[in-house]
Amino acid sequence: MGQKILLEHANVPGIKTYEVYRREGGYRSVEKALKSMTPDEVVEEVKTSGLRGRGGAGFPTGMKWSFIDKKSGKPRHLVCNADESEPGTFKDRYLMEYIPHLLIEGMITSSYALGCNLSYIYIRGEYMWVYRILETAIKEAYAAGWLGKNILGTGWDLDLHVHCGAGAYICGEETALIESLEGKRGNPRIKPPFPAVSGLWANPTVVNNVESIAVVPWIVNNTGAEYAKIGIGRSTGTKLISASGHCKKPGVYEIELGLSVDEFMNSDQYLGGMMDDRPLKALVPGGSSVPILPAHLIFKNAEGGDRLMSYESLSEGGFASGSMLGSGGFIVYNDTTCVVRNTWNFSRFYHHESCGQCSPCREGTGWMEKVLHRIENGHGREEDIDLLWDIQRKIEGNTICPLGDAAAWPVAAAIRHFRDEFEYHVRFPEKIKSRDHFVAEPFEQVKHLVERQPVI
Amino acid sequence: MEISHAHQEINITDQLAERLFELISHYPPDKKKSALLPVLHEVQDAHDNWLSIPLQDVVAGMLDIKPIEVYEVVSFYTMFNQKPVAKYMFEFCRTSCCAVRGSENLMDYTCNKLGVQEGEITPDGLFQVVGVECLGACGYAPMLQLGDYYKEHLNHEKVDQLIADCRAGKVDLHKLTITE
Numbered sequence: 001m002g003q004k005i006l007l008e009h010a011n012v013p014g015i016k017t018y019e020v021y022r023r024e025g026g027y028r029s030v031e032k033a034l035k036s037m038t039p040d041e042v043v044e045e046v047k048t049s050g051l052r053g054r055g056g057a058g059f060p061t062g063m064k065w066s067f068i069d070k071k072s073g074k075p076r077h078l079v080c081n082a083d084e085s086e087p088g089t090f091k092d093r094y095l096m097e098y099i100p101h102l103l104i105e106g107m108i109t110s111s112y113a114l115g116c117n118l119s120y121i122y123i124r125g126e127y128m129w130v131y132r133i134l135e136t137a138i139k140e141a142y143a144a145g146w147l148g149k150n151i152l153g154t155g156w157d158l159d160l161h162v163h164c165g166a167g168a169y170i171c172g173e174e175t176a177l178i179e180s181l182e183g184k185r186g187n188p189r190i191k192p193p194f195p196a197v198s199g200l201w202a203n204p205t206v207v208n209n210v211e212s213i214a215v216v217p218w219i220v221n222n223t224g225a226e227y228a229k230i231g232i233g234r235s236t237g238t239k240l241i242s243a244s245g246h247c248k249k250p251g252v253y254e255i256e257l258g259l260s261v262d263e264f265m266n267s268d269q270y271l272g273g274m275m276d277d278r279p280l281k282a283l284v285p286g287g288s289s290v291p292i293l294p295a296h297l298i299f300k301n302a303e304g305g306d307r308l309m310s311y312e313s314l315s316e317g318g319f320a321s322g323s324m325l326g327s328g329g330f331i332v333y334n335d336t337t338c339v340v341r342n343t344w345n346f347s348r349f350y351h352h353e354s355c356g357q358c359s360p361c362r363e364g365t366g367w368m369e370k371v372l373h374r375i376e377n378g379h380g381r382e383e384d385i386d387l388l389w390d391i392q393r394k395i396e397g398n399t400i401c402p403l404g405d406a407a408a409w410p411v412a413a414a415i416r417h418f419r420d421e422f423e424y425h426v427r428f429p430e431k432i433k434s435r436d437h438f439v440a441e442p443f444e445q446v447k448h449l450v451e452r453q454p455v456i
Numbered sequence: 457m458e459i460s461h462a463h464q465e466i467n468i469t470d471q472l473a474e475r476l477f478e479l480i481s482h483y484p485p486d487k488k489k490s491a492l493l494p495v496l497h498e499v500q501d502a503h504d505n506w507l508s509i510p511l512q513d514v515v516a517g518m519l520d521i522k523p524i525e526v527y528e529v530v531s532f533y534t535m536f537n538q539k540p541v542a543k544y545m546f547e548f549c550r551t552s553c554c555a556v557r558g559s560e561n562l563m564d565y566t567c568n569k570l571g572v573q574e575g576e577i578t579p580d581g582l583f584q585v586v587g588v589e590c591l592g593a594c595g596y597a598p599m600l601q602l603g604d605y606y607k608e609h610l611n612h613e614k615v616d617q618l619i620a621d622c623r624a625g626k627v628d629l630h631k632l633t634i635t636e
Contacts, residue, residue: 087551087590118484125497125535126591128604161482166493166533169589183492183525185532201487242595244553250595288552288590329594331553345552349589355532435560 002269003230005218005238006211007254010098016133018140021101027146029109029217034154037220042113046216048224050236055081055172055209056287056327057402058311062224067196068114069204077205078116080107080213081177082123085169087288087349088329091240092210094252096123096130099214100137104160106213108146109220111158114206118159121210122177125166134162169353173401174207175199176355187355188401211240232258235310239325245332248272261285261307261314262299264330271332278334279444282418285314286326288346289406291413292339293323319413335442339421341435343414344372350407361404364395368411375422378429385422389415420450460539464508472502476518488519492529495519496536501630505545506537534588542577542584544622544629547601550587553594562598563587566615582622603629 014020047062084092111119123131141147149157165171171180175189178200199205219227228236235257244250249272264270283298302321315322351365371384392408483490516523530536548563570583577584593599596608621627
């Protein structure tokens with residue numbers, strides 16, 4: 001069980017090299033698309049597949065492609081977003097490091113569909129060795145005639161280059177990424193105009209996640225209809241999940257969407273349960289930005305139905321009792337984790353990564369970090385908890401780009417589901433002096449203290 | 457990060473210049489500025505891993521842009537260093553997934569072993585321990601970045617070994633010398 005699309009050949013020795021990749025059937029989608037399909041037919045296949053953007057937002061890829069402005073006559077660009085920086089997410093790195101040609105093949109086929117002649121892969125600067133792997137793979141593809149002038153004698157030209165960032169989470173936001181690719185600070189742009197109309201150098205541009213592009217060859221080879229048969233409902237196909245935290249077997253897994261969270265978490269084929277068999281306390285299913293789920297809402301939703309690994313199921317119950325599939329950054333926490341400390345950690349991250357353009361985000365993320373820091377370090381006040389709630393509410397929806405929301409949601413969810421833990425920190429500062437306070441004494445064991453304490 | 461006025465020897469070798477031309481050729485001739493980030497990476501790597509103001513001015517000249525266009529970019533991105541750094545900069549990821557697997561304690565251990573506070577450079581100029589945000593290695597925590605590579609699944613022994621290897625000159629920051 002569990003069909004593999006992206007990682008089908010991941011274990012073939014030498015798959016990183018052009019020869020082996022080609023021998024395993026690589027670059028067939030380029031031949032098929034260029035020789036027997038029109039660009040619009042490729043777009044249609046991707047639409048039919050139901051593929052949704054794998055970077056986190058889950059917007060249908062085919063629809064995004066159909067928005068690109070082909071009428072203006074301006075040059076068009078495809079940019080692959082390999083700026084993977086969402087805490088908990090490391091799937092794209094795995095793909096690019098082990099099967100770099102899959103991404104390059106996807107870039108060629110997708111660029112053909114969009115009518116691009118110059119495309120880029122924007123990779124985060126810290127993945128420098130992966131940047132060099134991609135550079136080598138691109139050179140191999142040029143040498144074999146898959147890139148350059150008059151590809152396969154069709155008269156179509158494509159140049160593909162890899163571009164590296166330099167340590168800025170915000171450049172994962174598509175308009176900030178474009179700014180950065182233009183050699184500027186990564187400040188997101190106001191939309192509209194959307195990149196599909198005015199993107200890189202004011203030309204029509206599509207920005208897609210690595211995983212979205214890497215799946216295009218399979219869709220072209222096997223048809224969109226076949227892809228749509230995999231998965232569940234509107235969550236079609238497979239998804240790479242990067243698992244980390246307190247699970248037995250962290251790593252990158254390809255799952256068919258619709259797999260139950262229980263099976264993913266506990267079966268030996270996947271995560272194999274909890275590290276050291278300690279109790280599960282909380283889960284962040286889709287990267288640091290999505291709401292954290294308490295133990296009782298992980299395997300079942302609020303109505304008692306099974307929770308599945310799909311866009312729909314993970315968001316059942318809205319933010320009151322659900323979360324999001326997001327980027328597939330699956331972070332598992334056991335009972336030794338301090339939710340307050342973890343939330344402070346996330347807030348520090350967002351404060352550090354805020355570009356500073358919008359006041360609610362620039363000031364709000366710093367303020368949240370400061371308040372959370374004092375609660376975690378035993379200097380918190382009872383009213384700080386409501387203050388935090390108030391700050392996050394004022395950031396959400398009030399910024400140019402979604403970083404503000406991403407910073408607000410984890411704080412909101414932590415207070416919503418773990419308010420008693422915040423109260424414990426505020427009321428028993430002497431018990432949280434050590435960084436590892438819940439390692440020695442998990443919250444479950446001291447929870448009763450909060451319940452007994454009257455609120456003054 | 458504040459700017460340093462420390463002296464920096466600027467040396468654009470032929471080999472470096474050739475590489476920079478190659479990078480610039482990846483963009484349309486009238487969009488040379490787009491090459492700024494990749495160019496800065498290469499230039500910084502060739503200059504003890506930091507970018508002085510005079511060096512940034514040289515980069516501006518290469519790309520036909522104003523110096524301020526370089527300064528504003530260098531000060532925005534955390535990977536560009538505006539002041540001298542140690543030869544071996546241990547950049548520990550301290551974001552959630554690494555933190556819950558012990559990165560903070562491991563960073564403290566490393567600081568104690570080297571006798572420095574976070575951010576400080578050892579008197580011999582060799583080591584520096586810095587806490588950074590998520591590096592995308594969450595499943596292989598705790599980990600650190602050293603030069604172009606990641607060292608993952610760390611523990612006390614591996615950190616000890618890494619420090620010893622650096623001291624012995626066995627670590628090339630831009631070539632994979634030790635796996636994990």
